[in-house]
Amino acid sequence: MDAAVSKSFWAPPTFAERGASVPFTTPIIVGARVRGRNKDLELVVPNPSGAKGNYILQWKSLPEVFTLSVHDRVLHRAIGEAMASNPSAVRKATLKTAATGLAGPAAAKQAKMVLKEEEDFKLLIQFSLLSETVAQLSGGQLQITLAHVQSDTGRQQAKLILARVAHKVKLEGNELYAMIESWADHIGALGTPKLPKAPRLRKMRNRIDEFANSIGSWAEVDRSESAQLGGLASLVARETASLAAEHFATVDGLLENFEATLGKWEKSQAELARIADRISWMLDGWDLLVAMWEDAVLKPPYEQQATVQELARILPIVPEEEVTGARREKARDIGVQRRKMVKPMEDWISGSIDPELRTRLERYKAKAA
Numbered sequence: 404m405d406a407a408v409s410k411s412f413w414a415p416p417t418f419a420e421r422g423a424s425v426p427f428t429t430p431i432i433v434g435a436r437v438r439g440r441n442k443d444l445e446l447v448v449p450n451p452s453g454a455k456g457n458y459i460l461q462w463k464s465l466p467e468v469f470t471l472s473v474h475d476r477v478l479h480r481a482i483g484e485a486m487a488s489n490p491s492a493v494r495k496a497t498l499k500t501a502a503t504g505l506a507g508p509a510a511a512k513q514a515k516m517v518l519k520e521e522e523d524f525k526l527l528i529q530f531s532l533l534s535e536t537v538a539q540l541s542g543g544q545l546q547i548t549l550a551h552v553q554s555d556t557g558r559q560q561a562k563l564i565l566a567r568v569a570h571k572v573k574l575e576g577n578e579l580y581a582m583i584e585s586w587a588d589h590i591g592a593l594g595t596p597k598l599p600k601a602p603r604l605r606k607m608r609n610r611i612d613e614f615a616n617s618i619g620s621w622a623e624v625d626r627s628e629s630a631q632l633g634g635l636a637s638l639v640a641r642e643t644a645s646l647a648a649e650h651f652a653t654v655d656g657l658l659e660n661f662e663a664t665l666g667k668w669e670k671s672q673a674e675l676a677r678i679a680d681r682i683s684w685m686l687d688g689w690d691l692l693v694a695m696w697e698d699a700v701l702k703p704p705y706e707q708q709a710t711v712q713e714l715a716r717i718l719p720i721v722p723e724e725e726v727t728g729a730r731r732e733k734a735r736d737i738g739v740q741r742r743k744m745v746k747p748m749e750d751w752i753s754g755s756i757d758p759e760l761r762t763r764l765e766r767y768k769a770k771a772a
Contacts, residue, residue: 532658
């Protein structure tokens with residue numbers, strides 16, 4: 404393999420250094436990440452030997468180094484054209500590629516459903532924010548309905564209602580409406596606690612929590628050498644879910660007092676953007692791992708053990724420099740534990756295309772979308 408070798412894989416110092424997860428279906432590069440470097444893109448591939456370190460390749464050289472599936476060639480091109488190096492940009496390229504059907508019909512159907520669902524969430528979140536704003540600023544005397552965000556006429560009516568209360572925060576109705584739209588854009592994947600259904604990242608945090616409980620319970624009764632890896636996976640998941648919960652609490656806190664948040668909007672908006680970005684990085688890559696375990700739960704023990712070994716190799720540990728104090732020490736300790744436990748994954752590094760493994764990866768991809 405013609406590539407530089409980095410020793411930072413087990414404990415990358417920052418999210419940017421770790422890179423954004425890319426859902427390839429070619430076995431040897433499952434768990435690979437893309438990152439920006441000097442106005443170009445690099446691929447970060449977990450060391451196939453299971454040893455410390457990882458391989459760093461120029462993004463453009465990937466098709467020359469690995470035999471890629473048709474889907475992965477298209478995804479590689481889409482990410483390169485978009486210069487995507489963060490979770491949001493990679494996800495857009497991924498959904499665009501999945502919608503073509505190259506990762507299987509299930510993934511294509513799921514991608515189209517996800518895109519539709521996200522558009523619906525945007526309206527729902529905007530309605531929730533408008534409704535809460537009007538309720539708080541009018542003392543409950545005025546109301547916003549869902550119809551106010553579903554048409555141009557409705558939006559004009561919403562602006563008129565906002566105009567009646569905007570003076571409370573020293574704004575015009577149109578200014579207040581623009582702020583609410585911006586707020587909704589920032590938390591589109593986070594949502595609010597009052598929504599009847601959790602948007603993508605809030606739902607992902609909850610699924611990681613469930614993953615931690617499930618695989619932790621499994622590790623307590625399994626008698627194979629994979630049990631330790633299951634315990635490690637549970638520990639990493641709990642730490643990630645806990646840290647994400649703290650960030651969600653900060654975002655939700657801004658909703659509790661609209662008047663104060665809107666009164667210092669420039670600062671509030673910057674804080675929303677910063678936290679939304681951190682949560683996106685924090686939870687990046689977990690969709691595949693959770694889908695892998697959900698697929699294995701009802702399988703025979705030997706398949707569960709193999710899955711645990713697979714996912715342990717690509718556990719997305721929160722980088723040390725992204726946390727402080729006791730969390731930083733724990734992140735460092737977790738990196739050391741994984742380096743000692745994870746063994747070479749022979750089935751994943753042969754370079755050959757295993758049809759059964761490819762089918763499993765496509766199934767995981769459909770669940771993770």
